[in-house]
Amino acid sequence: MGSAIIASNVRKSFCAGKGRARRSIEVLRGVSLRIELGEMVSIVGPSGSGKSTLLYCLSGLEAADEGSIELMGRQVVKANRSALSKIRRDHVGFVFQSYNLIPSLNVEENVSLPARLAGRPVTSEQTGAVLESVGLGGREKDRPGDMSGGEQQRVAIARALVGSSDVVFADEPTGALDSKSGREVLGMLRTIGDDSNRSVVMVTHDLEAASLADRVLVLRDGRIVCEMGRSSAREILEAMGVPR
Numbered sequence: 001m002g003s004a005i006i007a008s009n010v011r012k013s014f015c016a017g018k019g020r021a022r023r024s025i026e027v028l029r030g031v032s033l034r035i036e037l038g039e040m041v042s043i044v045g046p047s048g049s050g051k052s053t054l055l056y057c058l059s060g061l062e063a064a065d066e067g068s069i070e071l072m073g074r075q076v077v078k079a080n081r082s083a084l085s086k087i088r089r090d091h092v093g094f095v096f097q098s099y100n101l102i103p104s105l106n107v108e109e110n111v112s113l114p115a116r117l118a119g120r121p122v123t124s125e126q127t128g129a130v131l132e133s134v135g136l137g138g139r140e141k142d143r144p145g146d147m148s149g150g151e152q153q154r155v156a157i158a159r160a161l162v163g164s165s166d167v168v169f170a171d172e173p174t175g176a177l178d179s180k181s182g183r184e185v186l187g188m189l190r191t192i193g194d195d196s197n198r199s200v201v202m203v204t205h206d207l208e209a210a211s212l213a214d215r216v217l218v219l220r221d222g223r224i225v226c227e228m229g230r231s232s233a234r235e236i237l238e239a240m241g242v243p244r
């Protein structure tokens with residue numbers, strides 16, 4: 001197995017406030033981690049601890065200020081815009097809490113859009129096969145607005161997979177779903193993480209979801225304060241230091 005991501009001493013600050021109240025807030029304070037192919041890793045931590053910022057920096061959606069991030073062997077920090085979009089196009093898929101589907105496009109068009117934008121058109125056989133794999137075979141012509149939240153998230157997973165993404169980044173993928181749809185979506189992410197050529201990196205508040213991962217990273221105040229192997233929700237809660 002190779003490494004999907006090797007990050008070292010990643011730092012990121014944001015400016016907050018206006019005028020004389022303007023100040024810099026350090027959100028990531030030296031994060032180092034390694035994520036292997038064939039691994040599913042959860043990132044948990046209190047609200048505001050920097051989880052989403054870390055996910056976006058690792059994926060190149062947000063620019064880290066300092067440190068090194070190698071994503072599938074390509075340096076992401078300080079990469080220029082076109083190099084970054086090539087890295088993302090070639091290696092990365094995203095699943096967001098809010099699905100981020102385009103309402104005016106049908107399912108097949110949504111799934112194939114990133115690949116088409118990347119100049120790598122996919123055939124309807126390929127989109128059909130990936131939709132089949134997420135349980136949406138035959139739904140190609142449906143519009144997102146006519147589907148349940150769980151179905152829309154499965155379209156988003158299909159979209160993340162169709163470009164053969166090596167790393168799927170998921171930000172609260174079950175946050176807007178009922179528990180049954182959430183379990184289905186998590187099962188799919190778990191299956192992706194079981195593929196020895198792929199990794200899943202998931203930010204979640206749902207500790208049952210986090211417990212499906214091979215590894216759990218606990219973030220607090222912009223630092224990884226604990227790293228655990230596969231753990232129960234209760235163990236993760238304890239590691240987070242949340243009083244019961």
Ligand SMILES: Nc1ncnc2c1ncn2[C@@H]1O[C@H](COP(=O)(O)OP(=O)(O)OP(=O)(O)O)[C@@H](O)[C@H]1O
Pocket residue numbers: 014015016027045046047048049050051052053054
């Ligand atoms: N673009 C931005 N501009 C300014 N501040 C930001 C920006 N993005 C995030 N922050 C701040 O960085 C901190 C960490 O945010 P982040 O969303 O990474 O945390 P989180 O752990 O994912 O939180 P949550 O669990 O509530 O989603 C917060 O204080 C947030 O307000």
